[in-house]
Amino acid sequence: MNRRDLLLASAASLLAGCSTSTGGTADPYAKRQEIDAAVDNSLSELFGWSPGALDLVGKARGVLVFPKVVSAGFVVGASYGQGALRKDGKTTAYYSIGSASGGLLAGAQSKAMYLLFMTPDSMRKFESSAGWTAGVDASVVVAELGADAQVTTKTAQAPIIGFVRTRAGFMANLSIDGTKFNRLDL
Numbered sequence: 001m002n003r004r005d006l007l008l009a010s011a012a013s014l015l016a017g018c019s020t021s022t023g024g025t026a027d028p029y030a031k032r033q034e035i036d037a038a039v040d041n042s043l044s045e046l047f048g049w050s051p052g053a054l055d056l057v058g059k060a061r062g063v064l065v066f067p068k069v070v071s072a073g074f075v076v077g078a079s080y081g082q083g084a085l086r087k088d089g090k091t092t093a094y095y096s097i098g099s100a101s102g103g104l105l106a107g108a109q110s111k112a113m114y115l116l117f118m119t120p121d122s123m124r125k126f127e128s129s130a131g132w133t134a135g136v137d138a139s140v141v142v143a144e145l146g147a148d149a150q151v152t153t154k155t156a157q158a159p160i161i162g163f164v165r166t167r168a169g170f171m172a173n174l175s176i177d178g179t180k181f182n183r184l185d186l
Contacts, residue, residue, distance in 0.1 A: 028186045035067075035186075036091055039084045042067035042112045046165060056161075060116035061123040062087045064181070066097050069164075070110050076100070081113070082184065085127075093127070094184040112165045122159035132181045 042065055047054045057063050062085055069081035079099045084091045097113065117123040126132055 032091075032094065032186050035082055035084050035094055038067035039065045039086065039091070046112070046114065049165065057114075057116060060118055060161075061120055062092070062117045062126075064095060064115040064117070064126075066095075066113040068110055069097055069113050072109075079179070083113075087123075094186045096182050096184055097179060098182075099179040109166065114163050114165070116161045117159070118161060119159045126160075126181075130183075133178065 043057070046057075064083060064085045066081040066083035069079050071077060071079040077100065079097065081097045083095055083097065085093045085095060117126060
């Protein structure tokens with residue numbers, strides 16, 4: 001087995017481990033309720049942390065919110081989370097997120113991820129895809145947000161703006177390229 005195959009097999013195993021939920025339910029209605037409540041809470045925390053984000057989210061054609069993306073690894077890492085796509089404040093679909101990585105990794109963390117689709121075309125392409133990968137199907141500009149959630153002129157013109165928030169604040173210099181988004185059948 002070559003190094004690449006080993007990396008992919010290890011990442012798949014870690015991702016499978018991250019995808020198991022504690023306290024979750026197999027009932028689709030209950031799962032939708034659970035995700036929606038977590039998305040509501042995550043958006044409230046975002047707007048409390050950065051009040052200017054409310055305006056930015058309000059300008060988006062849609063916002064994809066992953067309230068809890070768990071990343072873990074030791075040499076090989078994986079991330080997994082579930083979230084919802086909101087348009088005009090209403091959930092229109094549910095998605096999972098997953099990625100794998102390799103390198104000098106050790107540890108685990110949890111973060112919230114937000115993708116803002118700023119143009120009708122970016123929203124349409126995302127919704128019509130069977131599985132969408134950041135950096136392959138479209139470029140995502142990761143914004144560096146402060147307390148006022150202001151973005152640069154270049155970032156504001158991007159079709160898709162992403163940002164990631166940990167309990168400590170917004171993460172800068174983060175790439176979400178290679179992250180895979182799949183629609184959940186809930």
